[in-house]
Amino acid sequence: MMYWNTPETFDVIVVGAGHAGVEAAFAAARMGCKTVLLTMSLDTVCKMSCNPAIGGTAKGHIVREVDALGGEMGKVIDITGIQFRMLNATKGPAVWAPRAQADKVAYSNEMKRRLEKTPNLYLKQGTAEELLVENGQAVGIGTKEGIAYRAKTVIISSGTFMKGLIHIGENNFSGGRAGDPPSVGLSASLEKHGVKIGRLKTGTPPRIHKRSIDFSLTEEQPGEPGIKFSYDDEGIPRLPQIPCHITYTTEETKQIILANIHRSPMYSGKIVGVGPRYCPSIEDKVVRFSDKERHQIFLEPEGLHTDEVYVNGVSSSLPFDVQLAYIRSIPALRNAEIMRPAYAIEYDYVLSGQIDFSLACKTIDGLFLAGQVNGTTGYEEAAGQGIMAGINAACKVLGKKPFVLTRSEAYLGVMIDDLVTKGVDEPYRMFTSRAEHRLLLRQDNADIRLRGYGYQLGLINEQQHARLLHKKETIEKEMVRLTTIFKQFDDRGFSLAQLLCRPENSYASLLLQYPESVVDHGAEINFQIELNLKYEGYISRQQSEIAKLSHVESIRLPPDFDYNKVHGLRNEARQKLAKVMPQNLGQASRISGVSPSDISVIMIALMKRDQEPPTCG
Numbered sequence: 209m210m211y212w213n214t215p216e217t218f219d220v221i222v223v224g225a226g227h228a229g230v231e232a233a234f235a236a237a238r239m240g241c242k243t244v245l246l247t248m249s250l251d252t253v254c255k256m257s258c259n260p261a262i263g264g265t266a267k268g269h270i271v272r273e274v275d276a277l278g279g280e281m282g283k284v285i286d287i288t289g290i291q292f293r294m295l296n297a298t299k300g301p302a303v304w305a306p307r308a309q310a311d312k313v314a315y316s317n318e319m320k321r322r323l324e325k326t327p328n329l330y331l332k333q334g335t336a337e338e339l340l341v342e343n344g345q346a347v348g349i350g351t352k353e354g355i356a357y358r359a360k361t362v363i364i365s366s367g368t369f370m371k372g373l374i375h376i377g378e379n380n381f382s383g384g385r386a387g388d389p390p391s392v393g394l395s396a397s398l399e400k401h402g403v404k405i406g407r408l409k410t411g412t413p414p415r416i417h418k419r420s421i422d423f424s425l426t427e428e429q430p431g432e433p434g435i436k437f438s439y440d441d442e443g444i445p446r447l448p449q450i451p452c453h454i455t456y457t458t459e460e461t462k463q464i465i466l467a468n469i470h471r472s473p474m475y476s477g478k479i480v481g482v483g484p485r486y487c488p489s490i491e492d493k494v495v496r497f498s499d500k501e502r503h504q505i506f507l508e509p510e511g512l513h514t515d516e517v518y519v520n521g522v523s524s525s526l527p528f529d530v531q532l533a534y535i536r537s538i539p540a541l542r543n544a545e546i547m548r549p550a551y552a553i554e555y556d557y558v559l560s561g562q563i564d565f566s567l568a569c570k571t572i573d574g575l576f577l578a579g580q581v582n583g584t585t586g587y588e589e590a591a592g593q594g595i596m597a598g599i600n601a602a603c604k605v606l607g608k609k610p611f612v613l614t615r616s617e618a619y620l621g622v623m624i625d626d627l628v629t630k631g632v633d634e635p636y637r638m639f640t641s642r643a644e645h646r647l648l649l650r651q652d653n654a655d656i657r658l659r660g661y662g663y664q665l666g667l668i669n670e671q672q673h674a675r676l677l678h679k680k681e682t683i684e685k686e687m688v689r690l691t692t693i694f695k696q697f698d699d700r701g702f703s704l705a706q707l708l709c710r711p712e713n714s715y716a717s718l719l720l721q722y723p724e725s726v727v728d729h730g731a732e733i734n735f736q737i738e739l740n741l742k743y744e745g746y747i748s749r750q751q752s753e754i755a756k757l758s759h760v761e762s763i764r765l766p767p768d769f770d771y772n773k774v775h776g777l778r779n780e781a782r783q784k785l786a787k788v789m790p791q792n793l794g795q796a797s798r799i800s801g802v803s804p805s806d807i808s809v810i811m812i813a814l815m816k817r818d819q820e821p822p823t824c825g
């Protein structure tokens with residue numbers, strides 16, 4: 209195809225202004241790179257393809273990590289959220305997770321406004337058709353509109369759009385998501401340059417009109433005050449807050465679905481892509497959990513200026529008539545008017561094994577991949593990869609070392625390590641159980657873990673950094689001080705730190721009991737002091753485990769290590785190791801199919817190799 213070359217060249221091109229693309233573009237531009245964010249439609253920036261919500265278990269942790277590094281997702285949801293809650297608040301602090309319903313149009317508009325105001329960032333409408341590659345190096349993007357943008361690096365974050373195929377029962381048609389065209393040429397262009405492509409699938413429920421819901425048959429779920437995502441407060445007032453509602457499917461729902469299961473493209477074999485097991489469609493739930501009498505449904509408003517309601521829990525690819533019948537089998541939804549049908553979508557993604565820890569493509573220099581295109585699902589997972597890809601593209605342009613987070617530092621480290629080391633064969637979403645050090649990776653301490661990096665990278669300003677240093681210092685000093693003040697309790701002397709560790713006490717209760725000795729530093733700092741003291745034993749145990757593990761992480765595996773020559777290695781391990789080519793022994797140990805005894809065998813082989821005299825020539 210013939211292209212008109214733009215007169216200026218760029219440092220970074222980001223393809224796709226979804227949740228990954230915008231964070232990538234913000235990061236690269238703020239690090240001083242001239243960045244173009246190229247997207248199919250400027251009217252759908254950061255559109256929420258599925259549920260109108262940000263955060264949730266483990267996802268909320270990622271939003272806070274993105275915020276700690278200097279990203280935008282947390283700030284924007286704080287000012288466009290219409291219901292905030294802390295999930296799992298009755299469980300341990302490691303799994304507490306903020307979640308917010310969004311006014312999805314306000315969210316999208318606010319993100320676009322911020323992109324437009326960012327220096328170095330050029331927002332362009334256009335559809336990437338071709339990755340331009342010269343001598344193995346990505347040099348730009350050619351668009352459907354006949355324009356070529358040239359740059360030193362390219363980030364692809366095209367979401368569910370590459371060869372997207374939408375399924376509603378027996379009908380299917382091309383689309384990137386409902387209402388948007390697919391991206392047709394891009395994955396073919398990637399394949400032409402040797403990138404291996406696979407197929408995945410996801411689905412979404414119907415949206416119904418609010419006036420057709422009988423709210424008297426639902427349970428109201430109000431939000432909670434004081435929950436927020438960002439560590440910064442921009443002083444912008446919150447939107448009015450509104451509740452969600454809960455209802456349930458019935459035996460009739462189940463029977464309707466079972467009677468029509470053969471019409472679901474997933475069951476008839478029409479869909480070949482693999483879907484997310486943990487986020488099943490309603491037909492999957494009915495089949496797989498057949499003993500369950502009912503399934504919970506959340507009725508979630510899509511915004512303040514619309515009457516559309518998202519029916520969370522009943523995503524489906526069944527035909528429309530079946531959707532209407534099963535929705536109307538729910539008492540509160542007897543008269544439901546479906547405004548948008550549920551559908552499933554199949555799309556191309558980049559098969560695992562082709563990116564490194566900086567999210568760079570191993571075979572095309574200067575190409576980075578982020579978001580759904582890497583096999584993940586979720587806005588937050590996408591945003592997390594986006595900021596990391598943006599940072600790393602900028603590092604490459606600026607001649608700096610790649611920025612990589614470890615599994616013990618961040619969920620972002622866990623996710624990227626999983627993508628690189630374990631790979632995905634179904635859409636990957638984050639869970640707290642994926643993190644082995646989850647007591648350290650709490651949502652409340654993401655700033656303490658990561659803000660320093662954001663500052664070093666130039667994404668966190670002096671003022672934000674000064675606030676962080678003050679916070680850290682206050683926590684440290686106060687923890688020590690509380691060990692030095694003693695109070696009489698049950699006829700014995702206890703330090704305030706010891707008293708705080710008792711299960712019946714909290715920082716707030718000690719403040720009331722001993723106002724002369726306990727200082728109120730504000731909820732955020734008080735909470736850190738309380739958690740650090742209460743969980744001191746567990747935290748230091750996890751820290752010493754990390755210290756032990758860092759030993760294996762530091763044993764490097766040579767890039768030319770030949771696993772075929774290692775005696776005693778099982779075949780499965782040999783194949784997996786040769787495919788992933790881990791950088792160190794720690795990474796090797798996390799590859800599925802590699803056992804602890806394989807690791808011992810490799811260690812022995814490494815020791816022997818080190819003893820061998822270097823070969824001449």
Ligand SMILES: Cc1cc2nc3c(=O)[nH]c(=O)nc-3n(C[C@H](O)[C@H](O)[C@H](O)COP(=O)(O)OP(=O)(O)OC[C@H]3O[C@@H](n4cnc5c(N)ncnc54)[C@H](O)[C@@H]3O)c2cc1C
Pocket residue numbers: 223224225226227228229246247248249252253254255256257258259334335336337365366367368369370384385386388391392394410411412487551552553578579580581584585586587590591
């Ligand atoms: C039907 C459906 C159901 C989903 N269900 C869930 C769910 O249950 N849970 C969940 O967590 N997530 C779900 N998601 C996924 C969620 O929407 C994505 O994980 C998330 O949006 C991915 O972010 P992203 O930035 O990678 O891509 P997207 O948000 O998809 O953004 C991609 C962007 O790239 C642009 N683009 C694509 N190709 C090109 C091109 N060639 N040139 C220029 N621009 C391009 C698009 O216009 C879009 O703006 C669902 C998505 C869909 C479509």
